């Protein structure tokens with residue numbers, strides 16, 4: 001039986017032997033008391049990388065997204081986000097349940113929207129309307145296919161937020177990929193935002209963990225909400241050590257994960273059963289449409305699985321493939337062979 005090529009997500013990676021070694025050796029303490037030196041080092045490191053005063057470690061990207069929402073808003077407030085964004089589509093309705101906010105959607109192009117589109121949605125200060133409170137950006141944008149939100153537009157959003165007294169948050173679960181692909185340091189990509197979250201468990205290959213960064217005052221409030229959400233962890237240095245290792249050793253190699261999707265996407269484009277927007281392939285994600293061949297995304301995923309390639313069904317006729325630390329050139333060649341054999 002040939003090895004399975006798992007392209008479902010960049011979250012499927014397993015810790016490398018060296019990463020496991022630093023986890024084994026990590027110095028730990030009780031992080032709920034603030035005593036874990038490895039967690040403290042990770043928080044300082046990420047705050048510095050993102051150019052913010054402070055950062056807080058939490059179990060997942062979903063938790064830091066929800067913490068961001070509750071920190072910036074009050075129940076009944078309105079938040080402006082792109083229609084395909086993670087916080088709206090893939091977090092089980094948490095914004096309605098936890099922060100109690102309205103999410104007003106903006107239709108972007110490949111996940112990108114502009115300040116004028118937000119301005120059109122903003123509410124007059126009249127008590128009939130929900131208070132406009134927060135603008136939400138996702139970079140890179142998962143559902144749009146790992147696309148990059150231009151920095152210049154983020155600065156325009158900053159100006160609008162300042163003029164209208166709004167907060168500006170960045171869901172940077174894959175900000176590392178945006179930095180690797182553009183050559184722009186994370187701190188510059190994060191600069192226009194009041195708060196930023198990043199994940200260590202995606203392209204960087206750590207087994208778990210996300211952080212939220214912002215001002216000291218913002219992170220103090222985030223700390224309270226992490227507690228309320230049950231996200232306080234005790235000897236978390238064991239997993240934080242993997243995060244530090246990933247920051248040191250797995251950021252630069254992300255450009256490899258960005259080269260391989262190009263090869264995959266070009267192979268997909270040659271198959272008449274599929275259509276693909278090649279311009280959307282900017283980092284480590286490939287999304288294609290199975291409508292031309294008349295099959296659903298679910299059917300494509302089943303056929304690929306039977307032949308040893310795992311993909312994600314991402315909408316009725318949409319399929320997602322993601323490259324990562326645990327897939328090499330040979331794996332991509334195998335995946336292309338399987339695609340051609342089944343759908344050529």
Ligand SMILES: Cc1ncc(COP(=O)(O)O)c(C=O)c1O
Pocket residue numbers: 059060061062063065086087138140141142171173174199201210
């Ligand atoms: C853009 C984005 N934000 C947040 C998350 C949530 O991360 P987690 O799965 O760690 O909850 C994801 C997960 O894929 C994501 O793609």
